[in-house]
Structure formats: C-alpha cells, structure tokens
Amino acid sequence: MTSRPIRTAIAGFGLSGSVFHAPFIASNPSFDLAVIATANAQRQASAVERYPQAKVVNTPADILALADELDLIILGTPPATHYPLAKAALEAGLDVVVDKPFVVHSAQGEELIQLAARAGRVLTVYQNRRWDGDALTLKKLLDAGTLGTVTRFEAGMERWAPEIAKAWKASATAEDGGGVLFDLGAHVLDLAVQFFGPAYVTYAEISARRPQEKADDDVFIALQHQSGVVSHVTLNLNSHLHGPRFRVLGTKGGFVKFGTDPQEPFVLGGGLPTDAEYGVEPAENYGTLESDGQRRTITTERGAYPEFYRLLAEKIDDGGAASARPAPVDPADSVEVLKLIEQARALSS
Numbered sequence: 001m002t003s004r005p006i007r008t009a010i011a012g013f014g015l016s017g018s019v020f021h022a023p024f025i026a027s028n029p030s031f032d033l034a035v036i037a038t039a040n041a042q043r044q045a046s047a048v049e050r051y052p053q054a055k056v057v058n059t060p061a062d063i064l065a066l067a068d069e070l071d072l073i074i075l076g077t078p079p080a081t082h083y084p085l086a087k088a089a090l091e092a093g094l095d096v097v098v099d100k101p102f103v104v105h106s107a108q109g110e111e112l113i114q115l116a117a118r119a120g121r122v123l124t125v126y127q128n129r130r131w132d133g134d135a136l137t138l139k140k141l142l143d144a145g146t147l148g149t150v151t152r153f154e155a156g157m158e159r160w161a162p163e164i165a166k167a168w169k170a171s172a173t174a175e176d177g178g179g180v181l182f183d184l185g186a187h188v189l190d191l192a193v194q195f196f197g198p199a200y201v202t203y204a205e206i207s208a209r210r211p212q213e214k215a216d217d218d219v220f221i222a223l224q225h226q227s228g229v230v231s232h233v234t235l236n237l238n239s240h241l242h243g244p245r246f247r248v249l250g251t252k253g254g255f256v257k258f259g260t261d262p263q264e265p266f267v268l269g270g271g272l273p274t275d276a277e278y279g280v281e282p283a284e285n286y287g288t289l290e291s292d293g294q295r296r297t298i299t300t301e302r303g304a305y306p307e308f309y310r311l312l313a314e315k316i317d318d319g320g321a322a323s324a325r326p327a328p329v330d331p332a333d334s335v336e337v338l339k340l341i342e343q344a345r346a347l348s349s
Contacts, residue, residue: 005032005071006071006313006317007034008070008071009035009072010035011077011185012037012038012076013076014036014038014166016099016166017036017038017074018043018046020076020128020267020305021099022036022051024273024305024309028309031309032053032055033051034053034069034152035054035062035070036054036055039058039059039074052054065124070094072122072316073085073087073094073097074099075098075268079172079176079182081099081114090121095122096122097125101183101341102338105338107312117264120320124328124329124331125329125333125334127333130329131305131309132261133303134257134259134261135191136302137301138248139195140301141298145157146255146289147249148250148251149228150196150250151228151230151246152249153247154234157245158236158239158242159237161237164210173215174215174216178215179207179213180217180235182341190337192223193214193337193340196227196229198221198230200223200343201222202224203220204218204347205219205348206344207219207220209237210237219237221233221340223340243258244257245258254291257286259281262279262281262303266279273306283297285300286300306327311325311326
C-alpha cells in the first residue's frame with residue numbers, strides 16, 4: 001500500500017482533461033493532482049483558478065521532465081500523440097492512463113502493452129462509457145437474464161455538429177486519429193465487445209458528409225459476435241433526429257433507451273462528481289422494457305465515472321502492475337476495438 005496520494009499529472013486541459021479527468025482526480029483523496037499541462041493561456045488560467053495546488057506547465061514534455069516527482073500521467077491529448085507520449089511516460093517510470101482512442105494503430109497498442117509489462121507499470125485506457133448510466137442499466141438487465149438470449153444489439157451515438165469545434169479535429173485525417181469512428185466508435189465498439197464478446201466486422205459504411213471533414217462523420221458497422229449476437233453500430237455527427245442509444249432484442253424481451261448520459265453535461269455545467277445529483281438521469285429519459293406484450297419503464301442506474309479512478313487507485317495502491325487486481329480497463333480490450341476499426345476501414349475502402 002502507498003502511504004501518500006498518487007502524484008498525478010494531466011497532459012491536456014481541453015474537454016478531456018478539464019471535464020473527464022481533473023474533476024475526478026481532484027475529488028478522490030487517493031490522488032494528488034500535482035501537474036497540469038496546457039499551452040493555451042485561457043486554459044492555463046482556468047487550471048490555476050480551479051486547481052491552485054497544481055503546477056501548470058506548457059507541454060507534456062514538461063511533465064516528463066518532472067517524472068521523478070510523479071507516479072501517474074493521464075494523456076488527454078490528441079490521438080496521434082498517444083503512442084509517443086505513452087511510450088515516453090512508461091520509459092520514464094510512470095503509470096499511464098490514455099484517453100480513447102488508445103492509439104491509432106492496433107500494433108502500437110500491442111507494443112505499449114508489452115513495454116508496460118517489461119517496465120512493471122500500470123497501463124490503462126479511459127473507456128468511461130462503460131460507466132454510463134444506460135450502459136450500467138443494460139448490463140444489469142443482461143446479468144439478470146431479463147432479455148433471455150440476446151440476438152441483436154443496436155447502439156448509436158448521434159449528434160448534430162455541423163461545425164468542427166476543435167482545431168486539431170478540423171485537420172485530422174483517419175491516419176491522425178481523426179473522425180467519428182475513432183472518437184465515438186471507440187466507445188460503442190468497446191461496449192459491444194464488453195456485452196457480447198469477441199466479434200468481427202461483416203459490413204461497414206464510412207462516409208464524410210460535412211464539407212470540411214477530413215476523416216469521417218457518418219458511420220455504420222455490422223458485427224458478428226462469436227456468441228451469436230449481431231451488433232449494429234451507428235455513429236453520426238449529421239443527425240437532426242437521433243436514434244436510440246440502445247435497442248436490444250432477446251428471446252424473452254426487448255429494451256430500448258434514448259437520450260444522452262448526464263454526467264458530461266453535469267460537470268460542464270459546474271457540477272462536481274461528489275454532488276448528490278451527479279449521474280442521476282431524469283425520469284423522462286428512462287428506457288423501456290417490453291416482454292410478453294407488456295411495457296414497463298426501467299429506471300436508469302446512476303452514472304459512475306468516478307468508479308474508473310477508484311479501481312485505478314486500488315490497483316496502484318495494491319502494488320501496481322505486480323498486483324493481481326485488474327486495471328479498470330484492460331488495454332488489450334482497446335486493442336481489439338482498434339482491430340475492429342481497422343477491419344471496418346478495410347471493408348469500406
């Protein structure tokens with residue numbers, strides 16, 4: 001067991017660092033948010049105001065220069081930087097959290113896993129959507145056998161985003177980790193594999209609808225799971241009318257769920273993970289279960305992004321890479337997702 005909080009640095013303070021990582025690190029006493037790296041002056045000012053105990057530096061390289069004073073680095077930087085930065089951090093003796101997508105090529109992910117094993121460091125990927133309230137709700141139904149044997153899983157993440165908000169995304173190609181398939185697809189494909197096991201891609205449509213899009217913004221993928229389940233994944237940034245988040249059909253019933261998980265907008269609005277309202281979905285967004293011709297509303301489980309860092313702290317405090325405790329996300333899972341993305345691109349080319 002460690003006798004002090006885990007000294008943590010966050011590289012990048014855009015949406016990822018400021019919304020998905022810093023609030024959860026700062027609210028967990030197992031961690032000490034020690035360093036934040038961002039070259040953006042406005043973000044630097046925000047970091048200083050919100051986390052005055054943290055040292056604010058300009059670049060990830062500045063974090064690595066402080067490696068002897070740190071235990072953990074969180075990479076909330078653009079996807080193309082994940083592989084070189086994670087490699088450098090592991091070689092510097094740090095445990096590493098990489099935001100999704102893990103890397104831009106599955107072979108890079110496999111190399112990082114091997115490097116982490118040799119270095120005796122913890123390496124994990126921030127697949128936070130496993131702790132969305134709707135994902136936890138569906139998992140509860142599946143574990144209880146409520147739907148019987150599942151035959152079809154439909155999952156979507158759709159938005160209306162006619163403009164590309166982030167500068168790096170505006171110029172990023174698929175080779176750079178740009179596009180909705182890497183962005184939202186890394187989440188939905190991860191859930192499909194977590195729920196229903198190994199799969200391969202049978203069909204893929206990958207398109208760019210927005211005139212300024214350099215990669216892709218409209219994607220449909222069909223998967224065949226070894227378990228027999230067929231998954232249909234829809235990702236779209238051109239949708240005025242969003243389809244269901246989940247539609248799941250089984251031999252005993254079906255479940256459909258619309259809406260967006262409330263955790264991200266809650267934090268964006270100034271809420272904290274420790275607030276009583278955090279992760280609680282309004283009743284109008286609850287899902288519907290139909291069985292034997294009867295429909296009933298299913299209360300959405302409370303969203304639980306803090307669980308990722310609770311599990312990570314337990315892993316590190318219990319001996320890190322040497323501990324038998326699993327990491328919150330096995331990076332090998334994210335490599336399998338990257339292989340599905342690669343299969344989809346090969347089929348659609």
